[in-house]
Amino acid sequence: MEKKVVIITGAAMGIGKAGVERFGRGGWTVAACDLNEQTLNETVEEMKAKGYDVKPYVLDVADYDACAKVVDDVVATEGRIDALYNNAGILGDRDGILGFDHNKVKEAFDVNVFGALNLIQLVARAMDKLGIQGSIVNTTSINAEVGTWDPIGYIGSKGAMKAITQGAAFHLGAQGIRVNAVSPGATITPMAASVYDCPPAREAVAINHNRHRWIEPEEVANAAFWLAGEESSGVNGIVVAVDDGYATGKGADLLGIFEEWEKEHPAEA
Ligand SMILES: NC(=O)c1ccc[n+]([C@@H]2O[C@H](COP(=O)([O-])OP(=O)(O)OC[C@H]3O[C@@H](n4cnc5c(N)ncnc54)[C@H](O)[C@@H]3O)[C@@H](O)[C@H]2O)c1
Structure with a gap:
């Protein structure tokens, strides 16, 4: 069987880097794309040292012509x-x-929405030309499911990506190209560290997840890997929440409260 090839954007660090590692470990060839040339090269060297087949492509996803060149280069x-x-x-x-x-x-819209759209169009055209029934995985966020404190433009861009995922799945379904998305909860990455830069804020965010903890980048990468591969062949147009239950709602831990009350008020229990 021919070795499978994936293009991953934002591959230098955070969730993208975990993605490079997951696909590399799964035996795929990875075209690792990022704006940050130095960190990208460091990541690619680190992955190559582990024996993975990873190639660096310096790319600003908001630049359509640059995206077209990367897609052409990967096909070539x-x-x-x-x-x-x-x-x-x-x-x-x-x-x-x-x-x-x-x-x-x-x-935020240029990178998060148009950057993704650029590559969806270019990669889908390439797959169509090559006769490949491939898979596209987008990235939304917990903030496209429930209201959050995140910056408002970022929230809007992720809501757009949820709708684009569903629409693109519909547009490309007949060609056998599947389009799904992962929706991470608060995930420990350089992006998150830049916002949640004090311990009380990190603890407050953790509480929104069922197990009162942050998501690991590898958990998101595992879901993306599954969506990209044959094992999810019947799955199209969905958003896989990797958020430890954040989007299911975050009421108080009532069972714990009842238990506590009964211990303190045995007569009333
Ligand atoms: N970390 C979280 O809590 C969280 C939660 C929900 C969704 N997400 C989403 O997951 C994805 C990854 O987030 P992360 O936390 O790993 O971010 P990060 O900032 O830690 O890493 C993002 C990577 O993308 C690269 N990048 C930025 N702009 C680019 C561009 N124009 N072209 C190419 N590469 C570019 C950066 O150089 C960096 O290497 C993002 O789409 C983010 O919105 C993250």
Whole structure:
């Protein structure tokens, strides 16, 4: 069987780096794309040292022509593309409705939405031409499922990616190209560390997850790997939440409260 090929964006660090490792370990060839050349090269060297087949592509996903060149180069070098993992994303800024900067919101949409759309179109065209029934995995967020404190432009961009995932699955379904998404809860990455830069904020966020903890990048990468491969062959147009139950709602731990009350008030129990 021919070795499968995946394009991963935002591959230098965080969840994308975990993705490179997961696909590498799974025996895929990885075209690792990132804006940050130095960190990308370090990541690729680290993965190659583990024996994985990973190649670096310096890429700003918001640049359509640059995306087209990477897709052409990957097809020329590898002869195929079996999957695209659209993981690159930025926050834009840290502000809500009352304070947001329009340019920062536009930047978030340029990378998170148009960057993903650029590659969905280009990779789907390449797969269609090559006769490959491949898989595309996008990245949304917990904030596309429930209201969160995240920056408002970032929230909007992730809501757009949820709708685009469903629409693209419909558009490409007839060609046998599947489009799904992963929706991470709060995940320990450089992006998260830049926002939640004090322990009380990190603890407050952890409480939203059922086990009061953060998500590991590898947990998201595992879901993306499953969606990209044949084992999810019947799955199309869905968002897989990797959020330890965050989106199921976050009421108080009532069972614990009842138990506590009964211990303290035995007569009333
Ligand atoms: N960390 C979280 O809590 C969390 C939660 C929900 C969703 N997400 C999403 O998961 C994805 C990965 O997030 P992360 O936390 O690992 O982020 P991160 O900032 O730690 O890493 C993102 C990577 O993307 C790269 N990148 C940024 N802009 C790019 C561009 N224009 N072109 C190419 N590469 C670019 C960066 O250089 C970096 O290597 C993002 O789409 C993010 O929105 C993250």
